[in-house]
Amino acid sequence: MLYVDRLTGVKWYVGGMQETGRERTRREEYTEATRQALLAAGQNAFASEGYQAAGIEAISRAARVTRGAFYHHFEDKKALFDAAVVALQIEAAAKIEARAKTQRKVWDRLTEGIEAYLDVCLEPAYARIVIQEAPAVLGNARYREIEEAHPMALLTATLAALKRQGELDFEDIELLSRMVDAMICEMALLLPGAENPKRLRARGQKIIGNLLGTFRTG
Amino acid sequence: MLYVDRLTGVKWYVGGMQETGRERTRREEYTEATRQALLAAGQNAFASEGYQAAGIEAISRAARVTRGAFYHHFEDKKALFDAAVVALQIEAAAKIEARAKTQRKVWDRLTEGIEAYLDVCLEPAYARIVIQEAPAVLGNARYREIEEAHPMALLTATLAALKRQGELDFEDIELLSRMVDAMICEMALLLPGAENPKRLRARGQKIIGNLLGTFRTG
DNA sequence: CATATAACATACATATGGTATGTGAAAAAC
DNA sequence: GTTTTTCACATACCATATGTATGTTATATG
Missing domain, CATH: 1.10.10.60 (Homeodomain-like)
Incomplete structure (x- = not known):
């Protein structure tokens, strides 16, 4: 605070x-x-x-x-909402980081982090406030500013680390990070309505894994 | 009509x-x-x-x-917004279909359709009303209902056709379709703020292409 | 031609966000 | 220790926007 x-x-x-x-x-x-x-x-x-x-x-x-x-x-209602989003994003980043740290190898950190991110996105409060409403309420610019500073920073950093180590090859890490982010959020909004969430989740992870796989080297 | x-x-x-x-x-x-x-x-x-x-x-x-x-x-303000979203989605689907039809081979239709979809998403009115605000205003359920009926139906149908022809292999076409959709929308919100939109767009398309490529057979 | 109905306009009720002002306790200044 | 200031709240008020209830007129219908 x-x-x-x-x-x-x-x-x-x-x-x-x-x-x-x-x-x-x-x-x-x-x-x-x-x-x-x-x-x-x-x-x-x-x-x-x-x-x-x-x-x-x-x-x-x-x-x-x-x-x-x-x-x-x-200041006003929007300021409270903004503060709520920031708080949720800080919390989210902390949870993700904690989970990611349980892994040794960077690539495992990545997949674990994605898992953790998805778990966070599935929390009803997070899904509604951050994913569903924040872009409309705060506007895209502000929304992205918050997102980039907190949960996405971890993803980007991990991808960048992989690139430095020569395990990943793509020019625009930031973009790749955003794409993965978009897919995770999509999954989060899709899962609650699914008749077989477990299977759907597995398939979603396969898709994300496939995508990252195409940039994997070595 | x-x-x-x-x-x-x-x-x-x-x-x-x-x-x-x-x-x-x-x-x-x-x-x-x-x-x-x-x-x-x-x-x-x-x-x-x-x-x-x-x-x-x-x-x-x-x-x-x-x-x-x-x-x-x-009925009320929301009903007008709903009608606006539906109209935009119908329009969008028509534009996409028209562009896709210019190609003979189904796979080319897919990539052309994705191109066209991205173009639609870049129209400011569409980006703001449909992508940015509709989920918050109408709620996720209704939003997806509209989306599934119109622009996403084309994508799903094309992917299904490819699967039938044995050119694509994935169990859940609907999910794959949603993932591609998510990436396109992400691109649309990203491009207007980019310093080099052309390059960014090309890279985004490469990512989407890569993903679909992993499911391509033959 | 009489009546009903539908497409509006007018007037009203109400909720909600935001502001301007008041107050008492606690901290700072002297 | 007394005075003064500040600050964390409460009260009262105002503006605006949504939605409703009612009125009016033109058109369709029997």
């Missing part, structure tokens, strides 16, 4: 934060807690009702504050 | 209209014309401002009627 030092105007994040030496006051903790409550309430509402149907009034009530408090913490 | 009266220039649709053998009255023609005007105004508004920002008042004014007329023709 973002903090702003009143004295220095310095901003910093908790999560990937640097210690600035200055101590946190109790009040700051409370503030952060209500902000978190609003964000959590927002995620719930957006996930279950969708962006448009989710009302700020209801979200605020769920966080046990008034709409006044909401507008103190967030 | 759209008909245009060569004498009057009036357009109308046959589809929901019962074939009564009865002649079309002038009044019915007028009615259909205003409906068309509303639909066109809606497409413009949705394409330039997005679903949420586009107001029914403005759309109605652009069609030179009041909001009362709008609500006479459409």
Whole structure:
């Protein structure tokens, strides 16, 4: 979460934060807690009702504050949604990285990471908020900005590593990464409605595997 | 199916209209014309401002009627958007089919169709309304229903034909079709922001070609 | 010709997002 | 320690947009 030092105007994040030496006051903790409550309430509402149907009034009530408090913490409704997407993407990237790290060889890391990514995409909240609604609500530019910074960065980095090691050959790693991303998201939206999800998933992975295979060298 | 009266220039649709053998009255023609005007105004508004920002008042004014007329023709705002998506998808399917038909061999039809699909996806109105916003506005289920009935049906049919001819080998044609579809849409959202669109497009097509190549037999 | 109906227009009800202002407690300044 | 300021909220208000209920007129129909 973002903090702003009143004295220095310095901003910093908790999560990937640097210690600035200055101590946190109790009040700051409370503030952060209500902000978190609003964000959590927002995620719930957006996930279950969708962006448009989710009302700020209801979200605020769920966080046990008034709409006044909401507008103190967030610029507007879109800002809350943006924050929700960022939080989900950071979470997603962490989960994927953790799973990928269980493998030694880079190529195995890739396939494990893709597995993990698909698992994340299958979580209903993620599917609805990030995949289904975020592009429309935030606009493509902003959506891609967030996506590139978090979950896709891992994929791109892994593909780049493979290329450096000479195990993969393609000019535009970024593009290849996006294509794989698109296929994974497609799978995520397809699987919940399938009559045989296990089989469908296996087939989907085969397709993705085939594609990557065509660029594999050695 | 759209008909245009060569004498009057009036357009109308046959589809929901019962074939009564009865002649079309002038009044019915007028009615259909205003409906068309509303639909066109809606497409413009949705394409330039997005679903949420586009107001029914403005759309109605652009069609030179009041909001009362709008609500006479459409259930609600979503219904207009739905109609706009359907119309765009029907149009898209027609364009793709026309282009694909220029080729003799089925495999060439496939690649030509993919080319044509990408071209359609690059039209700003289509990209914004169908690709970017429709899933969020209509919900995934409805979105896929429309997509499957129109542009994707062609892709699936072509892939199925190739499979029948023994030129393609994969168990789930529908899935493969969806994957290709996902990649094309991804390309469409990627290209407008690219510094070298021509090169990017070529690379994207190479990726899609590679994927299909892995299932090619003979 | 009378009646019904359909294609609109008008007026209204209501919800929701956003803003402007008020308040009390806590931190900073002196 | 007292004063002053700040900040995290609450209250009240406003604007806008969706949707509905009702009214009106022209056309089709018996």
